[in-house]
Amino acid sequence: MTQSSDSSILLGWAQLQDINIHKSLQIKPTPQAGLGIFYTGSDPLVTSEDAEPSTLISVPNKVILTAENIRTFALSYGTTLLPLLRNGEDEEMVSERGTILRFLLFSLHRFAAPRLQKVAWESNCYSAYLGFMPSPLLQQTDDHQSLLTSPSAPPPTFWTPGQINKAVGTSLYAPLSAKLRLLTSEFEQFSSQWRDVFEKVDGAGQADVEISFAEYVRADWLVTSRVMELPIWDEPKLGIVPIIDFANHTNPSDVNARYEITDDAVKLVSLPGRIASGDEIFISYGPNKGSSEILFTYGFLIDSENASCECVKMRVRDGGVLQLVYGRPPVAQFEVRDGKVTWECEFLWLLCVTEEDGFEVSVAQQIEGPPDVDMSIHGQTLSGVRGQEAVEAIKEAYGSDDKMRDVMELRRVLILEKWLSGWMEDLARVEVRQGVEADEHITEAESAETEDPVDGIIETLRQREERVYLLVLEELEKRKDELAQSDAVLTYLAAQDEAPEAEQASVETVEAELR
Numbered sequence: 001m002t003q004s005s006d007s008s009i010l011l012g013w014a015q016l017q018d019i020n021i022h023k024s025l026q027i028k029p030t031p032q033a034g035l036g037i038f039y040t041g042s043d044p045l046v047t048s049e050d051a052e053p054s055t056l057i058s059v060p061n062k063v064i065l066t067a068e069n070i071r072t073f074a075l076s077y078g079t080t081l082l083p084l085l086r087n088g089e090d091e092e093m094v095s096e097r098g099t100i101l102r103f104l105l106f107s108l109h110r111f112a113a114p115r116l117q118k119v120a121w122e123s124n125c126y127s128a129y130l131g132f133m134p135s136p137l138l139q140q141t142d143d144h145q146s147l148l149t150s151p152s153a154p155p156p157t158f159w160t161p162g163q164i165n166k167a168v169g170t171s172l173y174a175p176l177s178a179k180l181r182l183l184t185s186e187f188e189q190f191s192s193q194w195r196d197v198f199e200k201v202d203g204a205g206q207a208d209v210e211i212s213f214a215e216y217v218r219a220d221w222l223v224t225s226r227v228m229e230l231p232i233w234d235e236p237k238l239g240i241v242p243i244i245d246f247a248n249h250t251n252p253s254d255v256n257a258r259y260e261i262t263d264d265a266v267k268l269v270s271l272p273g274r275i276a277s278g279d280e281i282f283i284s285y286g287p288n289k290g291s292s293e294i295l296f297t298y299g300f301l302i303d304s305e306n307a308s309c310e311c312v313k314m315r316v317r318d319g320g321v322l323q324l325v326y327g328r329p330p331v332a333q334f335e336v337r338d339g340k341v342t343w344e345c346e347f348l349w350l351l352c353v354t355e356e357d358g359f360e361v362s363v364a365q366q367i368e369g370p371p372d373v374d375m376s377i378h379g380q381t382l383s384g385v386r387g388q389e390a391v392e393a394i395k396e397a398y399g400s401d402d403k404m405r406d407v408m409e410l411r412r413v414l415i416l417e418k419w420l421s422g423w424m425e426d427l428a429r430v431e432v433r434q435g436v437e438a439d440e441h442i443t444e445a446e447s448a449e450t451e452d453p454v455d456g457i458i459e460t461l462r463q464r465e466e467r468v469y470l471l472v473l474e475e476l477e478k479r480k481d482e483l484a485q486s487d488a489v490l491t492y493l494a495a496q497d498e499a500p501e502a503e504q505a506s507v508e509t510v511e512a513e514l515r
């Protein structure tokens with residue numbers, strides 16, 4: 001089967017589904033990103049700088065793989081697909097993500113029983129499209145699949161425990177470990193549900209009642225890397241938009257198309273003057289996403305050298321006040337955009353106020369459920385105030401105090417500096433830590449002799465994150481020097497020198513850090 005006939009299968013399917021595609025578009029392999037969308041014409045309505053944005057692809061809502069459409073579609077499958085879309089024990093439907101994932105699993109599984117294969121694939125009106133889904137680990141046997149260029153390194157959820165361990169210290173490690181734990185526990189439950197459903201089918205054999213973890217991880221990756229949040233209905237919904245989902249990512253400054261969402265369709269429209277004949281159509285998967293986030297979600301490293309922005313999001317686990325007030329570790333965000341360094345760590349307000357300032361947090365452990373957390377500011381108790389609301393209350397109470405504002409900022413700077421230095425040390429540590437015990441389903445397939453492309457990815461990620469931390473540390477150092485000279489801080493320190501010994505604990509820390 002040739003490349004053009006490949007593309008024509010997909011485009012023919014799209015036509016049957018009332019998907020409108022500009023006549024000069026092709027879907028074909030790219031050197032690094034699997035399949036992509038290419039413009040091959042010279043229509044001035046698309047290429048000219050003076051043209052209006054032009055619709056390249058328009059996908060009607062009824063074709064989008066949303067949970068709602070899949071549930072409707074599942075009704076025609078009788079006893080096979082529908083029971084998979086419910087939670088095993090109760091009769092409730094699974095989440096939107098779960099529904100899309102289970103539909104993909106059902107459609108892409110190779111059933112041995114002809115009856116099941118017919119229902120899942122041959123009578124599936126999405127199969128012509130689903131046949132083009134990438135498969136980073138599984139061996140491809142389909143004619144058109146074998147033509148796809150597979151990426152040199154698999155996405156992180158496919159990494160072996162040994163590969164994952166090498167990411168220790170990067171901002172990828174914790175979310176990746178957590179995701180694999182989640183996938184493992186979901187899979188335990190789902191694989192037995194799958195077995196229950198297919199054991200009842202006449203003629204079902206071993207290949208029909210068993211589903212592998214690798215299949216589950218692949219379906220999850222397809223959902224994660226292709227799903228969009230669609231604000232079409234009253235409440236935004238998740239959906240995979242066929243054909244438009246072949247658009248690859250580039251840096252925001254190089255994009256040549258964007259999404260347009262109307263009441264009845266999702267469209268890909270051109271950016272005037274950005275597309276020439278032969279160009280690939282590119283969108284941006286998120287201008288504020290850093291290397292780690294793109295790697296986690298889409299499985300590749302962005303071209304950060306040419307990007308105007310690098311961003312690191314790190315979950316902060318203090319096991320204390322933050323955990324109590326936020327419920328889960330909050331995210332510290334650092335950004336270097338066009339050379340400008342910024343950070344977003346509002347939750348540090350929770351750590352820069354002390355009992356000495358009239359701030360207290362008290363915890364009452366419940367017999368069941370999370371503990372009750374009360375905050376008290378200058379003797380006034382605020383019950384059940386959590387997260388950003390708690391931060392706002394502290395800012396309101398202390399942020400307007402001219403005498404304390406700089407002191408508090410200095411405390412925040414010092415805490416952040418300490419965290420960043422710790423994270424830099426973690427990044428520099430070469431030792432491999434204890435494995436991700438959850439990942440028992442993927443067998444170790446590493447060879448010491450062959451060069452592992454995942455090593456290169458992790459090393460690049462380490463270097464990028466280290467650079468961001470270094471730039472933030474430089475800024476913090478400057479800010480620390482400014483604050484140390486501020487009248488408010490000098491007055492505060494002088495007053496503390498005169499204060500009785502017992503009251504000096506916090507300033508001693510501040511002074512020690514300043515030295």
Ligand SMILES: C[S@@+](CC[C@H](N)C(=O)[O-])C[C@H]1O[C@@H](n2cnc3c(N)ncnc32)[C@H](O)[C@@H]1O
Pocket residue numbers: 032033034035036132133134151225226245246247248249250297298299300301
């Ligand atoms: C929405 S899909 C795009 C279509 C995809 N290329 C395919 O063959 O089906 C997103 C996936 O495309 C690949 N991709 C997109 N942009 C890329 C890029 N700039 N570099 C490498 N891979 C990219 C990644 O595998 C990503 O998870």
